[in-house]
Amino acid sequence: EPEVTQTPSHQVTQMGQEVILRCVPISNHLYFYWYRQILGQKVEFLVSFYNNEISEKSEIFDDQFSVERPDGSNFTLKIRSTKLEDSAMYFCASNRGPGQGETQYFGPGTRLLVL
Protein backbone atom coordinates (compact mmCIF):
# COMPACT_ATOMS: atom_id res chain seq x y z
CA GLU A 1 0.00 0.00 0.00
CA PRO A 2 1.46 3.39 -0.96
CA GLU A 3 2.61 5.56 1.93
CA VAL A 4 3.77 9.08 2.57
CA THR A 5 7.40 9.05 3.66
CA GLN A 6 9.37 11.68 5.52
CA THR A 7 13.04 12.27 6.19
CA PRO A 8 14.75 12.64 8.53
CA SER A 9 12.83 11.02 11.35
CA HIS A 10 14.66 13.22 13.85
CA GLN A 11 16.51 16.49 13.42
CA VAL A 12 18.41 18.44 16.04
CA THR A 13 19.56 21.93 15.14
CA GLN A 14 20.86 25.10 16.72
CA MET A 15 18.64 28.15 16.99
CA GLY A 16 19.07 30.37 13.94
CA GLN A 17 20.03 27.54 11.63
CA GLU A 18 18.09 26.58 8.52
CA VAL A 19 16.42 23.19 8.31
CA ILE A 20 14.77 21.40 5.42
CA LEU A 21 12.24 18.69 6.11
CA ARG A 22 11.55 16.33 3.28
CA CYS A 23 8.46 14.44 2.26
CA VAL A 24 7.58 12.09 -0.55
CA PRO A 25 3.78 12.14 -0.98
CA ILE A 26 1.83 9.26 -2.46
CA SER A 27 2.66 9.20 -6.15
CA ASN A 28 -0.73 9.99 -7.72
CA HIS A 29 -1.68 12.60 -5.15
CA LEU A 30 -1.92 16.23 -6.13
CA TYR A 31 -2.59 18.09 -2.87
CA PHE A 32 0.09 18.37 -0.24
CA TYR A 33 0.12 19.67 3.32
CA TRP A 34 2.33 20.34 6.29
CA TYR A 35 1.07 20.18 9.85
CA ARG A 36 2.91 20.41 13.11
CA GLN A 37 2.31 19.12 16.61
CA ILE A 38 4.11 20.75 19.51
CA LEU A 39 4.60 18.24 22.31
CA GLY A 40 1.40 17.85 24.28
CA GLN A 41 -0.59 20.17 22.04
CA LYS A 42 -3.00 19.89 19.14
CA VAL A 43 -2.05 19.18 15.57
CA GLU A 44 -1.92 22.52 13.73
CA PHE A 45 -2.25 23.22 10.03
CA LEU A 46 0.67 25.05 8.43
CA VAL A 47 0.20 25.10 4.69
CA SER A 48 -1.43 23.42 1.71
CA PHE A 49 0.07 23.22 -1.76
CA TYR A 50 -1.42 22.43 -5.13
CA ASN A 51 -0.34 22.95 -8.71
CA ASN A 52 3.06 24.23 -7.63
CA GLU A 53 1.78 26.98 -5.42
CA ILE A 54 0.54 27.57 -1.91
CA SER A 55 -3.24 27.36 -1.81
CA GLU A 56 -3.68 28.15 1.85
CA LYS A 57 -1.52 28.92 4.86
CA SER A 58 -2.06 29.54 8.54
CA GLU A 59 -0.78 32.44 10.60
CA ILE A 60 1.94 30.13 11.91
CA PHE A 61 3.38 29.92 8.40
CA ASP A 62 5.25 33.22 8.42
CA ASP A 63 8.16 34.43 6.32
CA GLN A 64 10.52 32.00 8.06
CA PHE A 65 8.74 29.11 6.39
CA SER A 66 8.67 28.09 2.76
CA VAL A 67 7.59 25.05 0.79
CA GLU A 68 8.74 23.70 -2.49
CA ARG A 69 8.19 20.81 -4.82
CA PRO A 70 11.62 20.70 -6.41
CA ASP A 71 10.93 17.67 -8.57
CA GLY A 72 8.13 15.27 -9.35
CA SER A 73 8.29 13.41 -6.08
CA ASN A 74 9.59 15.51 -3.19
CA PHE A 75 7.76 18.14 -1.16
CA THR A 76 9.90 20.13 1.25
CA LEU A 77 9.35 22.45 4.19
CA LYS A 78 12.16 24.91 4.90
CA ILE A 79 12.50 26.87 8.10
CA ARG A 80 14.95 29.63 7.34
CA SER A 81 16.08 30.61 10.84
CA THR A 82 14.84 28.23 13.48
CA LYS A 83 13.55 29.36 16.86
CA LEU A 84 13.21 27.37 20.05
CA GLU A 85 9.43 27.36 19.62
CA ASP A 86 9.76 25.61 16.25
CA SER A 87 10.53 22.41 18.16
CA ALA A 88 7.71 20.07 17.23
CA MET A 89 6.72 17.01 15.24
CA TYR A 90 6.15 17.99 11.62
CA PHE A 91 3.77 15.91 9.55
CA CYS A 92 3.44 15.89 5.81
CA ALA A 93 0.16 14.77 4.26
CA SER A 94 -1.27 14.32 0.78
CA ASN A 95 -4.55 13.57 -0.89
CA ARG A 96 -5.50 12.61 -4.38
CA GLY A 97 -7.91 15.19 -5.61
CA PRO A 98 -10.23 18.03 -4.84
CA GLY A 99 -13.28 17.61 -2.71
CA GLN A 100 -14.01 18.18 0.94
CA GLY A 101 -14.40 14.47 1.47
CA GLU A 102 -10.94 13.51 0.35
CA THR A 103 -8.85 11.68 2.95
CA GLN A 104 -5.46 13.10 3.80
CA TYR A 105 -2.77 10.48 4.32
CA PHE A 106 0.03 11.32 6.70
CA GLY A 107 3.68 10.50 6.89
CA PRO A 108 5.38 9.27 10.08
CA GLY A 109 6.61 12.77 10.94
CA THR A 110 9.93 14.47 11.58
CA ARG A 111 10.70 15.36 15.16
CA LEU A 112 12.54 18.68 15.15
CA LEU A 113 14.41 19.84 18.22
CA VAL A 114 15.83 23.35 18.24
CA LEU A 115 18.48 24.02 20.89
Next chain:
Amino acid sequence: AQSVAQPEDQVNVAEGNPLTVKCTYSVSGNPYLFWYVQYPNRGLQFLLKYITGDNLVKGSYGFEAEFNKSQTSFHLKKPSALVSDSALYFCAVRVLDSNYQLIWGAGTKLIIKP
Protein backbone atom coordinates in the same frame (compact mmCIF):
# COMPACT_ATOMS: atom_id res chain seq x y z
CA ALA B 1 -14.93 29.80 14.86
CA GLN B 2 -14.65 26.24 13.67
CA SER B 3 -13.53 23.87 16.38
CA VAL B 4 -13.35 20.27 17.52
CA ALA B 5 -13.50 19.13 21.11
CA GLN B 6 -12.42 15.85 22.61
CA PRO B 7 -13.58 16.19 26.21
CA GLU B 8 -11.56 13.30 27.63
CA ASP B 9 -7.79 13.40 27.85
CA GLN B 10 -7.71 9.69 28.60
CA VAL B 11 -10.11 6.76 28.43
CA ASN B 12 -9.44 3.50 30.25
CA VAL B 13 -11.23 0.33 29.15
CA ALA B 14 -10.80 -3.31 30.03
CA GLU B 15 -9.99 -5.65 27.19
CA GLY B 16 -13.12 -7.14 25.66
CA ASN B 17 -15.35 -4.28 26.79
CA PRO B 18 -16.90 -1.77 24.41
CA LEU B 19 -15.12 1.53 24.04
CA THR B 20 -16.21 5.04 23.15
CA VAL B 21 -14.01 8.03 22.42
CA LYS B 22 -15.98 11.25 22.29
CA CYS B 23 -15.81 14.08 19.78
CA THR B 24 -17.98 17.14 19.30
CA TYR B 25 -17.61 19.80 16.69
CA SER B 26 -18.63 23.32 15.85
CA VAL B 27 -18.58 24.27 12.19
CA SER B 28 -20.54 26.29 9.69
CA GLY B 29 -22.59 24.20 7.31
CA ASN B 30 -22.21 20.49 6.79
CA PRO B 31 -19.18 18.93 8.44
CA TYR B 32 -16.75 16.46 7.02
CA LEU B 33 -15.44 14.49 10.00
CA PHE B 34 -12.43 12.23 10.38
CA TRP B 35 -10.82 9.99 12.97
CA TYR B 36 -7.11 9.30 13.01
CA VAL B 37 -5.02 7.13 15.32
CA GLN B 38 -1.43 7.71 16.38
CA TYR B 39 0.63 4.85 17.78
CA PRO B 40 3.82 5.67 19.72
CA ASN B 41 6.53 7.05 17.43
CA ARG B 42 4.28 6.65 14.43
CA GLY B 43 2.41 8.99 12.14
CA LEU B 44 -1.30 9.70 11.97
CA GLN B 45 -3.21 6.80 10.49
CA PHE B 46 -6.63 7.31 8.96
CA LEU B 47 -9.40 5.28 10.60
CA LEU B 48 -12.68 6.47 9.12
CA LYS B 49 -14.63 9.47 7.92
CA TYR B 50 -18.13 10.82 7.61
CA ILE B 51 -19.03 12.73 4.46
CA THR B 52 -22.71 12.12 3.88
CA GLY B 53 -25.28 9.37 3.99
CA ASP B 54 -25.56 6.72 6.69
CA ASN B 55 -24.83 8.16 10.12
CA LEU B 56 -22.96 5.03 11.19
CA VAL B 57 -19.59 4.82 9.52
CA LYS B 58 -17.38 1.75 9.66
CA GLY B 59 -13.62 1.96 9.43
CA SER B 60 -10.37 0.14 9.97
CA TYR B 61 -9.58 -2.31 12.79
CA GLY B 62 -13.25 -2.80 13.69
CA PHE B 63 -13.85 0.82 14.63
CA GLU B 64 -17.01 2.68 13.80
CA ALA B 65 -18.32 6.16 14.47
CA GLU B 66 -21.77 7.63 14.68
CA PHE B 67 -22.54 11.04 13.28
CA ASN B 68 -25.22 12.84 15.30
CA LYS B 69 -26.19 16.15 13.75
CA SER B 70 -28.47 17.31 16.54
CA GLN B 71 -25.78 16.74 19.17
CA THR B 72 -22.95 17.81 16.81
CA SER B 73 -21.04 14.71 17.78
CA PHE B 74 -18.99 12.05 16.05
CA HIS B 75 -18.06 9.52 18.71
CA LEU B 76 -15.68 6.69 17.92
CA LYS B 77 -16.73 3.23 19.05
CA LYS B 78 -15.67 -0.37 19.06
CA PRO B 79 -17.74 -3.25 20.43
CA SER B 80 -14.83 -5.17 21.96
CA ALA B 81 -11.54 -3.48 22.79
CA LEU B 82 -8.12 -5.04 22.23
CA VAL B 83 -4.93 -4.21 24.10
CA SER B 84 -3.44 -3.30 20.73
CA ASP B 85 -6.03 -0.51 20.39
CA SER B 86 -4.11 1.47 23.00
CA ALA B 87 -3.03 4.66 21.23
CA LEU B 88 -3.78 8.34 20.81
CA TYR B 89 -6.96 9.10 18.89
CA PHE B 90 -7.67 12.35 17.08
CA CYS B 91 -10.93 13.69 15.74
CA ALA B 92 -10.68 16.24 12.92
CA VAL B 93 -13.06 18.28 10.81
CA ARG B 94 -12.62 19.77 7.39
CA VAL B 95 -13.21 23.50 7.31
CA LEU B 96 -15.67 24.39 4.58
CA ASP B 97 -14.64 27.98 4.04
CA SER B 98 -11.07 27.06 3.29
CA ASN B 99 -9.42 24.74 0.88
CA TYR B 100 -8.78 21.49 2.62
CA GLN B 101 -7.13 22.03 5.94
CA LEU B 102 -8.18 19.87 8.87
CA ILE B 103 -9.02 21.30 12.27
CA TRP B 104 -8.00 18.92 15.04
CA GLY B 105 -9.17 17.94 18.46
CA ALA B 106 -6.65 17.72 21.28
CA GLY B 107 -6.54 13.95 21.17
CA THR B 108 -7.65 11.24 23.58
CA LYS B 109 -5.29 8.66 24.97
CA LEU B 110 -6.98 5.27 24.95
CA ILE B 111 -5.63 2.68 27.35
CA ILE B 112 -6.89 -0.87 27.12
CA LYS B 113 -6.01 -3.00 30.13
CA PRO B 114 -5.76 -6.79 29.89
